[in-house]
Amino acid sequence: HLGRVDFAFSLLGQHLKLGIPLKVIHFNILINGLIQNDRLDHAKVLLDKIVKLGFQPNIWTYTSLINGLSNADKLGEAVALLKKTEELGLRPDVVTYNAIIKGQCRVGDFEGARRLFREMQGNNNCRPDVTTYSTLISGLCKVGLFSHAHELFSEMKGQGILPDAIAYNTLIRATCMSGDWGKVTDLVAEMVESNIPIKVDTYGTLVDMYSKHGMLDQARDIIRFMIERGVTPDIITFTALLDGYCSCGRMGEASKLMELMAEKGCEPNVVSFNSLIKGYCKAQDPDGALSVFQKMVDEGPTPDVITFNSLVDGLCKNNRFSVALQFMNSMEAHGLTPN
RNA sequence: AUACCGUGUGAUCUC
Numbered sequence: 001h002l003g004r005v006d007f008a009f010s011l012l013g014q015h016l017k018l019g020i021p022l023k024v025i026h027f028n029i030l031i032n033g034l035i036q037n038d039r040l041d042h043a044k045v046l047l048d049k050i051v052k053l054g055f056q057p058n059i060w061t062y063t064s065l066i067n068g069l070s071n072a073d074k075l076g077e078a079v080a081l082l083k084k085t086e087e088l089g090l091r092p093d094v095v096t097y098n099a100i101i102k103g104q105c106r107v108g109d110f111e112g113a114r115r116l117f118r119e120m121q122g123n124n125n126c127r128p129d130v131t132t133y134s135t136l137i138s139g140l141c142k143v144g145l146f147s148h149a150h151e152l153f154s155e156m157k158g159q160g161i162l163p164d165a166i167a168y169n170t171l172i173r174a175t176c177m178s179g180d181w182g183k184v185t186d187l188v189a190e191m192v193e194s195n196i197p198i199k200v201d202t203y204g205t206l207v208d209m210y211s212k213h214g215m216l217d218q219a220r221d222i223i224r225f226m227i228e229r230g231v232t233p234d235i236i237t238f239t240a241l242l243d244g245y246c247s248c249g250r251m252g253e254a255s256k257l258m259e260l261m262a263e264k265g266c267e268p269n270v271v272s273f274n275s276l277i278k279g280y281c282k283a284q285d286p287d288g289a290l291s292v293f294q295k296m297v298d299e300g301p302t303p304d305v306i307t308f309n310s311l312v313d314g315l316c317k318n319n320r321f322s323v324a325l326q327f328m329n330s331m332e333a334h335g336l337t338p339n
Numbered sequence: 340a341u342a343c344c345g346u347g348u349g350a351u352c353u354c
Contacts, residue, residue, distance in 0.1 A: 098346040134347040169348040204349040274351040309352040
């Protein structure tokens, strides 16, 4: 998780040298670490090696790999590996299927997702669970199929599966995107009735959705409300509102919010600063955007590709083409490549 | 017996 996979490998080597017995879960952790660090090919090689060493990979091992393939949009390979686990006599479980379904939804393969979903329904070993439904609902929401999302949510409840906070958050987002604010209120009430505590991620969803609809007073009120209720807004929640102000070029309110964040001990991150750059450009104050950039270089957070994209885009929209080009050309000096 | 490894939700660019 710290990106120190090589160190993890050397620890494993020391265990081997000392004759400490290793189990498959130790390899599972390594394989998963490689995948989290975008080294899918190394993970595949490691799997082959551990088989040759005489270890028996279990379904967790394969599910890690399948998840990595799925996240890399290699869904054909992921499904092939799923079939292979069955041939090996392993039982893919609900986690295995959910990992693939998420990828299929992301690339828009709802046919494939539906096929696996049906397969799960016919298999006692891996019935769809609340995660399966949330994955599908989120996928449908991302392509704007809100009514399908609602239907699936009802279907889930009909199956006797109790929605958890994440399932509600997912559906709340879908409901906000269709602009049905009354229904949003109902869903939050339903969470309360079901004894599901409303936490920072639910509030954050509401703040973001109100902000994206230009309902900035409502978004601000949600933040006030959560503070009253003793829930501390996090950087994601604050930045959602900040971006609302920036998207409208309301930089006075954006600055006030930055002050409130400082007061609450919430450090703005690169996302917050990128949003400010966009905002100053939107407010036709490219010099303001340049000062934000300069502050990032001097004091952090370190600019990323999106910082430059926002700045270049914003400068162009203010007819500052040659400065925009200079910034684009300076990316390499900051260790970045234009995308 | 318990605990440790794999899946789902919220923020920034490309109008």
